[in-house]
Amino acid sequence: MSAIDFWLETSRVAKAMEQSEALGAAERRFGVRRRDFLHFAATLVASMGLPTSALGAVVNAMTQSKRPSVIWLQFQECTGCTESLLRAEHPTLEKLLLELISLDYHETLAAAAGHQVEAARKAAMKENAGRYLLVVEGAIPTRENGIYCKVGGQTAVDLVQEVAADAAAVISIGSCASWGGMPSTSPNPTGASSVGAVLGKSVVTIPGCPPNPYNFLSTVVHFLTFGALPEVDARGRPKFAYGRLIHENCERRAHFDAGRFATRFGDEGHRQGWCLYKLGCKGPETYANCPQLLFNDCGAGAWPVGTGHPCIGCTEEGVGFTKPIHQLAVLKTVTPPTQFARPAEPQGQGATVVTAGAAAVLGGLAIGAGLKLASKLGNKDGEPGEKS
Ligand code: FSX
Numbered sequence: 001m002s003a004i005d006f007w008l009e010t011s012r013v014a015k016a017m018e019q020s021e022a023l024g025a026a027e028r029r030f031g032v033r034r035r036d037f038l039h040f041a042a043t044l045v046a047s048m049g050l051p052t053s054a055l056g057a058v059v060n061a062m063t064q065s066k067r068p069s070v071i072w073l074q075f076q077e078c079t080g081c082t083e084s085l086l087r088a089e090h091p092t093l094e095k096l097l098l099e100l101i102s103l104d105y106h107e108t109l110a111a112a113a114g115h116q117v118e119a120a121r122k123a124a125m126k127e128n129a130g131r132y133l134l135v136v137e138g139a140i141p142t143r144e145n146g147i148y149c150k151v152g153g154q155t156a157v158d159l160v161q162e163v164a165a166d167a168a169a170v171i172s173i174g175s176c177a178s179w180g181g182m183p184s185t186s187p188n189p190t191g192a193s194s195v196g197a198v199l200g201k202s203v204v205t206i207p208g209c210p211p212n213p214y215n216f217l218s219t220v221v222h223f224l225t226f227g228a229l230p231e232v233d234a235r236g237r238p239k240f241a242y243g244r245l246i247h248e249n250c251e252r253r254a255h256f257d258a259g260r261f262a263t264r265f266g267d268e269g270h271r272q273g274w275c276l277y278k279l280g281c282k283g284p285e286t287y288a289n290c291p292q293l294l295f296n297d298c299g300a301g302a303w304p305v306g307t308g309h310p311c312i313g314c315t316e317e318g319v320g321f322t323k324p325i326h327q328l329a330v331l332k333t334v335t336p337p338t339q340f341a342r343p344a345e346p347q348g349q350g351a352t353v354v355t356a357g358a359a360a361v362l363g364g365l366a367i368g369a370g371l372k373l374a375s376k377l378g379n380k381d382g383e384p385g386e387k388s
């Protein structure tokens with residue numbers, strides 16, 4: 001399909017849907033305006049790398065599906081995963097999430113405490129056996145029979161095994177739950193381990209410290225729409241979010257290709273926005289969509305490298321909290337992507353998934369750009385993130 005056909009098709013779908021009953025249902029269910037909801041759904045479709053035709057299915061699933069029961073366990077962590085979901089600048093994200101799922105157990109958010117809240121967990125597990133989602137935030141200490149983390153008298157190891165036994169699917173949110181993260185930093189005195197290691201099976205992982213909330217929400221919406229979790233790479237990460245190296249989509253990439261590097265914080269190169277590779281940026285060996293999704297819905301530059309700090313590889317096992325910040329990254333690719341401006345040309349601001357999705361609905365025009373971007377984000381033609 002040519003770019004213009006793609007654009008026409010996506011504009012047509014968005015326009016046709018604007019008056020649909022499904023969007024009326026969204027207004028009633030979520031208390032948000034049709035256009036805001038359509039914007040949000042288009043953003044998710046784009047970020048998942050789905051075709052335009054999936055927009056209707058995603059909207060229907062979000063407005064009509066029964067809210068799945070979610071049991072959310074928290075172990076060795078800082079609650080940053082929960083905070084990043086709930087403190088999103090865009091109020092819609094939090095509102096939609098809490099309307100889309102039935103959060104039946106979450107220690108930070110529960111009004112109840114003690115025996116009451118443990119009883120609520122057991123009741124939800126019994127009522128929804130085989131159908132609930134288990135979300136785990138935080139690493140699990142395994143040393144000394146797991147005594148370093150207990151909830152309601154049970155060790156984290158026991159608890160996660162008990163709840164996982166009847167779960168329809170398990171999602172590890174954050175780097176701690178995904179691969180051990182910060183609590184597993186050497187010498188790892190508590191034996192902090194990933195959920196997958198403790199359960200002895202692969203689970204879907206959404207690493208990041210904290211992870212981008214849109215990646216979690218997209219994963220939940222994928223489950224609601226298709227009845228299954230998204231395709232993942234060898235480390236359990238959804239390919240739509242972790243299929244590309246940060247270095248492939250970084251706005252400073254042209255400076256890397258031209259050999260223009262900041263060599264000290266605050267030097268001329270740093271002030272000019274040059275590449276941070278020589279300051280230890282781990283973008284060349286870290287798979288994540290941070291440069292496209294950005295954080296906190298506050299526009300261009302709202303991600304670590306955009307603010308002038310090297311990526312520390314927080315999503316990547318063996319890199320984040322493991323390699324010294326100043327250590328040079330392993331270069332996994334050296335060929336500049338063809339879609340980038342050549343080093344001699346000025347770099348534009350670039351569209352983000354969020355801005356493209358917003359423009360798509362509000363302007364009725366740019367959705368094609370968002371979805372075209374999505375085809376770059378989704379790992380349709382590249383290799384999945386792989387073990388280094
Ligand atoms: Fe914190 Fe989550 Fe980091 Fe870990 O995010 S932001 S320490 S990944 O488990 O709460």
Ligand code: SF4
Pocket residue numbers: 246247250251252253254256274275276277281282283284305311
């Ligand atoms: Fe961007 Fe870091 Fe790659 Fe430089 S090394 S282009 S700052 S990701």
Ligand code: F3S
Pocket residue numbers: 208209246286288290303304305310311312313314315
């Ligand atoms: Fe983490 Fe690097 Fe993204 S530090 S938030 S993976 S830019």
